[in-house]
Amino acid sequence: MKRLLITLFAICIVLPSTAVLKERDLSTTLKVLRVELRKAWDDQQVLMKRIQTNREAQHKEMVSLMERSAQVSLMLYSQKPDYTFDLTFACGEATSLYREFTRKRRPYDRIMQRLNIEVERYDNLIKMLQLLPPSLVQATNQKPAANDSLRQGPPELAKEQKRTPIQLDAESQKNRQECLDYATKLRENISKMKEETSRDDEHYKRITEQLKKLHDYAQKRYHEIQQNIFINGESSYFTTIANMPRHVKRAHQDATDKYDDKDYRGTHTEWRGPIVFGFVFFIVFYLVLSVLLANLVVRFLFRKVKRLKTENLQLRKASIIIAASVFFFILSIMIARTFMYHDFLKLATELLVEYAWLLLFVSLSLLIRLSGDQIKSGFSIYMPILIMGLVVIVFRIVFIPNYIVTLIFPPLLVIFTLWQWWAITRHNDNIPKSDIFYTWISLAVMGVSCVMSWMGYVLLSVQVLIWWLFQLTAIQAVTCFFDLLGMYRDKYLKKRLRKFRAKHKALTVALNSKIITVTWLFDFIRMVIVPVVGVYSVLYCIFLSSDVFDLSDTCFVIFFYEFLNIPDVISLSLFKIVVVVAAFFLFRYINYLCKSLIKHYKTSVAIKQNGGKLIRRNQINLMLINNVTSIIVWGIYIIAAIILLKIPKSGISIVTAGLATGIGFAMKDTINNFFYGVSLMAGRIRVGDYIECDGIQGKVESITYQSTQITTLDGAVMAILNSSLFSKNFKNLTRNHSYELVKIPIGVAYGTNIDEVRKMLVDELTPLNYKDKFGRWVVDQEKGFSVLFKDFGESSVDLYVAFWIIVSEKVQFMYKVRETIYKTLNANKVVIPFPQRDLHIMKE
Structure with missing residues (x-):
């Protein structure tokens, strides 16, 4: 090149x-x-x-x-x-x-x-x-003369050339x-x-x-790999358990084919057999060497340096040795890697060094943030996810076949998930709240990965785990940096502030807040640098984790893929969202900085005008300028976001129209309906639900900011104000399980055998049940039809035919049920009594 x-x-x-x-x-x-x-x-x-x-x-x-x-x-x-x-x-x-x-x-x-x-x-x-002129070309249709033919043309041509204006x-x-x-x-x-x-x-x-x-061809294979990882998956682990002997045999065959080099005798290969096992010995040797060296160095420093003899640091000694061991291991591997020529060893050590850096960052974060009595608990709660990450890295290093991963990874993940749960229950009372939150997320990620692996998405669970390991490292680094900023503020920045206040007492009292001329850089790092790094770390960690399956190129496609692309309205991609979020922190700081500088300047001017004396708060009016500053800064942010999201004038017109509509909601009832509508849209009812209000049942067709439109069971269309739904008790008939309990009253004559009536009705009604277009039984099959004894009536024994029915099928099905009940009782000569009255007419 x-x-x-x-x-x-x-x-x-x-x-x-x-x-x-x-x-x-x-x-x-x-x-x-x-x-x-x-x-x-x-x-x-x-x-x-x-x-x-x-x-x-x-x-x-x-x-x-x-x-x-x-x-x-x-x-x-x-x-x-x-x-x-x-x-x-x-x-x-x-x-x-x-x-x-x-x-x-x-x-x-x-x-x-x-x-x-x-x-x-x-x-x-x-x-x-x-x-x-004079031309050296011999003829108009001949090629230019070369070195040996640079001479005059024919006499006729020379004669003609003498007539040209220039010579x-x-x-x-x-x-x-x-x-x-x-x-x-x-x-x-x-x-x-x-x-x-x-x-x-x-x-x-x-x-x-x-x-x-x-x-x-590689892109085609990549597409198939992505399909297998994210969509298709493999058979569930329960199927694997049912066919365990066959899967064990296949895994053994793959392991033999992959790592046994008996068929390669006389043929040198860098990717199997002795090279792989030699790498394991190589890693163990350098790991032991690093641990011994770290022990010697740390113990020597603790004996010689007086500052390290505090009780807090003594409690951290074991953790410091672990971090030092990881550092020396990275250093030794990187030095040894410069002398390597095997492709396998270069790839394997590169992946191992990446993992070691992650482990070192987590260790340093815990050492800096946690106290001496917390450090042991801190390492204990993160150990399951860290070792699980090492297992995944080993899978990648040795290029483990799919069958072996499918066979051993799901149960292994269950063990590590239980280990994580045990570590949380035992150690979470002895760590900071932030780490409690992180460990619960780690448990959730491991639980989700465990479910994925048992459902057959083993490679996806591997991808999720390695992503969270990278993301957890980034979170630990950001959290550690925040804590370091806090330490710097308490130890150094407060001293500078005290000196400044002592020198400018009137100014600092009037400001009654941070002095921006002293804290602007600190605030910039805390409010911009650290949050922006945290936001971008999401994409970066996804990119790093995708490298486990060499899907880095796919990552960029995903990052820049416009998953929401409405022409003339908006264009969204994951990268654009991250940029907009990161820009939010920058403009928030700019807004804060501008307001603070304006306040500092106007306060300084007012103090000078007041002869250096203290000033009252109402002497400086910052309300208007603060509002104008906010409008300008956030206006620029919105414009930048609009440009980035490719929102054209038509999209801006939509937003403007929405704001104009909001201004129109000025009356009380309209505002009530608007907020009630928002609450309904948030999930209290949904389009397609069957509700009942004031005895009227219907299907929700639409929810607007003013009213909810329903179609009643008899086909009428009604619009109910949103405030009416809240002021009255309405029932959502389908929010729970879409079934409604129906009770049809019937009466039979006294002396009728109730058990026989119950049996004949259930036998005749059960065949009426069928499945709707969504595959659900119209009548709940588990509960079925029931005939219940209600009461002793004046003319009859009152019974109920009770069943749970899908609300949407209720009307038509009730007709069939009533007709079937009547025909069944009539066919079996069961008397259905009705009230009778005798009139006695008396003559006077």
Whole structure:
């Protein structure tokens, strides 16, 4: 790459040196051009050898690219789809090589373009020199003369040329001849450079086609991997348990195929067998070495340094040794990595060092933030998620096959989740509230990952866990920085403030708050830098976690994907949202800074005018200027957000119309209905619910800021004011389980066998049950139909036919039930009595 750029630079030095500007006349122009061409010729002779050397290096690099392309192609095309870690690594190598080749190809294309331009330029220059009268062109349809044919044309042509208005004198013709000689030689050298440089053109085209095909294949595999991780998943772990022998056998076979090198005897490979086990020994050796070195250093410092002999630090000694061990381990691995040449060892140590840095950041955060009696609890509550992260990193390092992950990861995750729960119940009373919150989130993440893995989304659960490990590290770093800012404020900033107050007593009393001239940088770090880093850490941690499956490119696609893109209204992506949120903290600080500076300035002026005496609060009116400042700052923020979110004028018009509508809600009843409508929309009722108000049942069709529209069971449309729904007791008939209890009263004659009536009615009504279009039983199948004894009536034994029915099917189904009850009782000659009265007419 460097040599190719040097070649381009050398050519750029040589080629443009033949420039001539507009001189006094044509003769002078030819003189200057002769000098320029001679200088270009001399420079070209010096640089030709260097260009040749660089071109040979370029050719070697192209050959190396061809070899790497073939190697990566063989690696990718040979990967099995069941080995996700292997496949993603191969896809990552393919896409990286494609990007690298595309980047390295650009200088070559620029060189060829430049050479083509220069050949064309010199062709035109030579032709123009030959056409100057007296012309050296032999015929109008012949090519320009070369070095050996730079002579006069036929007599007829010479006779014709004498008639032209201008003629070169003898000196100009001599200069023209020298210019032609130099230009022709320069063109020949450039043509030779072009020919030699373009000899690799066919190879570049072939590599481009091969890598493009490889890149497309890798993207296709990436898409399948994403589908398997996020959408398809595998069979649930319960299915795995049911077929455990088969899965164990398959996992054993995959482990043998992956790590046993008995079939590779005599063939050296860097990715299996002794290399893998040698790496484990390598890591254990350096880990033991780091622990021993950390023990020696820490204990020596604790004995020699008096400041370290405090009780608080003595309680932290074990934790300090752990952090020092991690640091020495990182240092030793990074030094050893410089001497490595195996690709596997380089990749494995890189991943391990990344994990060690995470562990070091968490350890340092706990050491800084927690007191001596809390430090042990702090390490205990974070240990499950940290070790779980190490397990995932090991999976990635050894490229563990999918079947083995599917077999061992779900139960392993259950164990670690229980461990996390145990650590929380035992140690959460002895740690800060922020860490209690973080540990509960860790437990929730592990619980979600556990459910995912048991449902078959094992790789997704791995992705979620590693993301939370990175995110937890970022959170610990941000929290630690906040605590460090608090320590700085208590130890140093307060001293500066006390000195300032002592010097400017009247000013500080009048301000009655922070002195912005002293605290502006502290406030900027606390209000802007730390929150913005925390916001952007979300994207960065997602990016880092995606590298476990080499899905970094996919991350950028997700970050910039416009998941909400309404033309002429709004355009939203995850990256835009993060930028807008981060900008909020910046503009909040700007608003705070402007107000504080204005207050500081006006207070200082008022004190000076008052002779240095204290001033009253009402002497300075900041209300208007503060409001104007807020309007200006937040107005700029809103405009910037609108530009970023690509909200056009039509979108702004929508917002303006909404504000205008809000202003119109000035009357009391209208405002009540508006806020009641918001409350209803928040979830108290939803479109599609069946409600009952004042004895009227209906289906909710829409909820507006003023009223709720329902369609009654008889088909009528009603609009109920939102305030009416709140002032009266309304029932949501479908919010719970969509079933409503219905009781149909019937009466049978005294002396009727109730058990027989109950049996015959249940037997006849049960077949009426059916499923609606959503697959639900119209009548709750578990509860079914019941015939209940209600009361002793005047003329009959009163019964209830009770059942739970879907509200939306109630009307039609009730007709069938009543008809079936009547037919059943009538067919079985069960008397349905009715009230009778005897009238006695008495004559007087």
